[in-house]
Amino acid sequence: MNTPTVEFYSTLQSAFDHFNAELFDTKLPYCLITLRSASRVYGYHHAGRFISPEGKQIDELGLHPGFFTLRPIESVLSTLVHEMAHHWQQHFGTPSPSNAHNQEWSKKMESLGLMPSDTGLPGGKRTGRSMSHFIIPTGLFLPSCQRLVEMGFAIPWLDRHLPAEPENQVEVVQALKAAGVEYQVSAPPITRLPEEINGKVTVYRPAPKAVPSREKLICPKCGSKAWVTPETKIICGVCSVRMLNEINNDETNNHL
Numbered sequence: 159m160n161t162p163t164v165e166f167y168s169t170l171q172s173a174f175d176h177f178n179a180e181l182f183d184t185k186l187p188y189c190l191i192t193l194r195s196a197s198r199v200y201g202y203h204h205a206g207r208f209i210s211p212e213g214k215q216i217d218e219l220g221l222h223p224g225f226f227t228l229r230p231i232e233s234v235l236s237t238l239v240h241e242m243a244h245h246w247q248q249h250f251g252t253p254s255p256s257n258a259h260n261q262e263w264s265k266k267m268e269s270l271g272l273m274p275s276d277t278g279l280p281g282g283k284r285t286g287r288s289m290s291h292f293i294i295p296t297g298l299f300l301p302s303c304q305r306l307v308e309m310g311f312a313i314p315w316l317d318r319h320l321p322a323e324p325e326n327q328v329e330v331v332q333a334l335k336a337a338g339v340e341y342q343v344s345a346p347p348i349t350r351l352p353e354e355i356n357g358k359v360t361v362y363r364p365a366p367k368a369v370p371s372r373e374k375l376i377c378p379k380c381g382s383k384a385w386v387t388p389e390t391k392i393i394c395g396v397c398s399v400r401m402l403n404e405i406n407n408d409e410t411n412n413h414l
Contacts, residue, residue, distance in 0.1 A: 165314050167191065170221070170238075173311060177239050180302045181270050186245055189217040195224050198321050200237040200290075203244035205253075217245055224321035226313050227351075227361065230343040233327075234313070235303050236272055236293055243267050259289035271297020278330060280337040292334055295341040307344070316347050318361045324348045375401035 207218035254260040275282030278290035377394035
């Protein structure tokens, strides 16, 4: 009988092998799949992260287990393939030192059935330092993922410490539907877990964000910045105009 550790990592390896065969013609070399909950990103790829005593190097493909609890299995597995696309580029393409999400990576993602988007929604930028994606309903990924799930694939263990509120994931699905991207996905595991077991909470939600003690003001003319206590009103000493809160400064927002 497999131990929980072997069971968990064998499950992830089976998903890697499945997509490697169906989406990458079994060309991807093995990597070391890790689970890390220190970061709030869904996943990442780190080339040459590990080394053996004999000097052999191997890439890391990291996944955040906290989001396994919050997201539909199709979304979780799309993150795995997102990172496998980085793995493909590392060994068969040309990674950009300053931008992991370049045009080559973007085109590969689309060919796999995942549309790059910095917002995770239609219309977002397709390249950039920080990048998400959404599933293309008619692409290769979705039916491949569905075949894997139909064969009985399931995450055997779920992180009880949530990195985000469940409602955030519901909003993403609703936003995609409003943008015309709609497909059937499984219910997130969080929706199937009881709230309590033997009088104790099942999952732990993230602590509320602290109220900021300072806010950033920007001059709408020259762009000078100042950090002040909330509700403070100041005049730019250069332009003699009122400095505005960053989120209310239309000129600044146009350049984000």
